[in-house]
Amino acid sequence: MLQQQQMPFSHLVATPAGDRRRQLDRRARVPQAVANELQGAMAEDRIAMLFQPQYCCASGAVAGAEALVRWPHPQRGLIAGDELFRIAMRADLARALSDHVIRRALMLASEWEAGLHLSLNITAADLAAPDFPDAVAAALCASGFAPERLTLEITEQALVHDLDSSAAQLTKLVDLGIRIALDDFGAGFCNFRYLKKLPLHFLKLDRSMVEGIADDRRDLEVLRGIVALAGALDLAVIAEGIESEAQRDAVMREGCFAWQGFLGGKPMPPEEFAQL
Template sequence: MAYTKPPFRSMRDGGLPSALARSLESELVKAFGQGEIEVLFQPQFSSASEELIGAEALARWQHPTLGEIGARDLFNIAEKARLVAPLSRHVVAQALEQACHWPQHLTLSLNVTPEEIADAEFAREFASLIGRSSMSPKRLTMEITEDVLLGDLDTAAEALAALKKTGMRVALDDFGAGFCNFHYLKLLPLDALKLDRVMVQGICEDERDLAVLRAIVTMAHALGLDVVAEGVETDGQRDVIVSEGCAYWQGFLRAAPMRSNALLQMLGDAA
């Protein structure tokens, strides 16, 4: 399996020496049971109201001696150990358990890997995992990356359609970071397009970057898709993505990834 970005991001990513990564493979299963795999939540905001509307689940490994291991390294280790699917389910289960205590209007975005979607049993197992929680599927968005398009598109479309029938939404994550085959946008049962941070970084300085963003937002709207901007770090970037029609955004301008209790505190402070 190959994909350009791990499905769960932490604040630091990559750079772990390969020899060290290999030595950590045997520790990963133990890390599940010892509570070392932590779930954080990246707040998401409405462009129209600036209110907190939900969060995206992220992951990191709090290693007892190495400290924080970022998600890119974490999932590379899991891939080598053939533990990507168990790791993903572990993180999703944790996220659901914590988010069930949130107010009913907050949504939760869950990332899944191309490896999982290629599994014929994925939709059934994922729906079962959600069913064991108290979260309504209507409050959930499943995020997939463009790398899904490198696999069996029919299998992916079938799995996503099955989950959409439960009430979940589906978003294509990191749009603009990969090969961006626009043709496939109409083949998958999508509800939203998430613009990668690379699509946002230069929009205040480069007219060409702004033109590209504007064209993608226009295309997404024509396909009936909401647009979410990732990596918003300045007031100027926020103003542009709002004026160009991005319905939602997330980024360090308002908040870094945080624990669930901090998210609830943010919500309380805004009340």
């Protein structure tokens, strides 16, 4: 068996703290060339926008869609949204990318039939920016998209640093008429303090919460408990990750508001969603 070559311990302890910090900083940043490529992709509208349809549980009709992004990089291939935002964060371009996605998604959604809703993910960096509500208001105004048709989705992970500040920012967005969803509910530690402090309209269940509901009684009872809790708090439940008709039938039967997943369609280009 080959032995891994180890760095002498004396080298580790001899490295000054300032040098270690600079090494970590260099590893945390992306090369300037990548940052320039990302800026160019945004400027030339080469960030692909995709939409995954959401369906109303009561009627079965298309209710709207969640906007997702991909970066078709010429060398690295297709870069998915999570990785794209990690690159943007390390390049100090997270806010610029978020603003670009919001403006572009709203412009595309402004061409939809009246009544269809758009869902957009927002990040911790967005909530930390004092001007974020103003930026969203400006994007809504430029697109002509009604604020009441926009839902902003925020995950638990983006809220853990400063809940009071996040609540204040979300309240400003709600005052514009925008609706707020707590995304990936059930994937983390489900801090119920969020349900007390935040101005929420929706709980969006993580796919792990619906995987077994068609054939596991305990999973189904957990779903029922969440729907009952949400109803007591005047929140609607959106089920994500629906891949079978049995799962869809279960969330419809148990009182969820809407569902999305591969059963209803994978993330698709704007023109394909428009055909729905």
